[in-house]
Amino acid sequence: MTEEVAGYFKMLSEPVRLHLLGSICSEGEATIGELTERLGLCQSVVSRHMKLMTEHGVVCKKTENGRTLYYFADDCLCSICAPVVEKIRARAAEQSRLL
Numbered sequence: 001m002t003e004e005v006a007g008y009f010k011m012l013s014e015p016v017r018l019h020l021l022g023s024i025c026s027e028g029e030a031t032i033g034e035l036t037e038r039l040g041l042c043q044s045v046v047s048r049h050m051k052l053m054t055e056h057g058v059v060c061k062k063t064e065n066g067r068t069l070y071y072f073a074d075d076c077l078c079s080i081c082a083p084v085v086e087k088i089r090a091r092a093a094e095q096s097r098l099l
Contacts, residue, residue, distance in 0.1 A: 011056050016041065017049050022085045024059070025078040029071035 023038050024030060032050060036043045050070055053059045060073045072078050
């Protein structure tokens, strides 16, 4: 059990994945194309990371009107990630202000 939890958090430790999750958390479910546009990343990079997060149960996907949308598998993760990301952003803004 402990190794599974460690693997889950290790999978979340990739900055690109956290960026993708932050986007879904703040702006809602999205297609690969929408995530690519939102974050300015290559489609292949977004696809690879979303596939991995889907396989690990972090996000789920559904098809609506011919579009594949990705969303949090568990809203608990969003409620954990959002304050952490906001705290880091605030710290970075404060540090840049001091420079």
